[in-house]
Amino acid sequence: MSPEAFMCNENDANGNAIKCGRPSDIWSLGCILYQMVYGRTPFSEYRTFWAKFKVITDPNHEITYGPVYNPWLLDLMKKCLAWDRNGRWRIPQLLQHPFLVPPVPAQLSSSKDQSCKLLQLIAETCANDCEASMLCCQLQELLSDPVQPIASQLLTSREQQCKSLSQMSKLCFQLRERLAKSERKIEDLGM
8 A cells, every 4th residue: 555545535526535546556556566576565574564554654764675687677666666646656757767668869870770779779888898899790790781791602591591590699699698797797896
């Protein structure tokens, strides 16, 4: 239950007392997201009803958030679980949140191949990692012209496709390993 559901009674347009509304629904969404991410509710460490009541109605209580791979997901949960119902995001705001509508840079590289956008975004985020950047460039070249690197070999179209796919898979695997290694370094540095 949201803090306001515990604490206040309001009236609807007809003067009937109500305790919940859209902001309370948004709080519930935040609790559901929290449970999906962490496998428990935000107040699961409080065992009794009164202990939960006390922390949920305390405006100074801060919900504990563990590490989350996607920072936009963490931000979305915090927007939903804002204690003050007036500070809690509304549905139109949530529908425009970067977790649900990821931002895309206005201008990607000059490549005309639209299928490389994701790869370009990855390359931009790991610009300081030479090995990852090199793998991105190799993948981009292969995606731009998948037959070119193996054209000197007289292969059938099917063989060319299999060879290109094999090369792409190998590069993707190497890139994934490199990014995981970089992420572990960042975690070790406590960033």
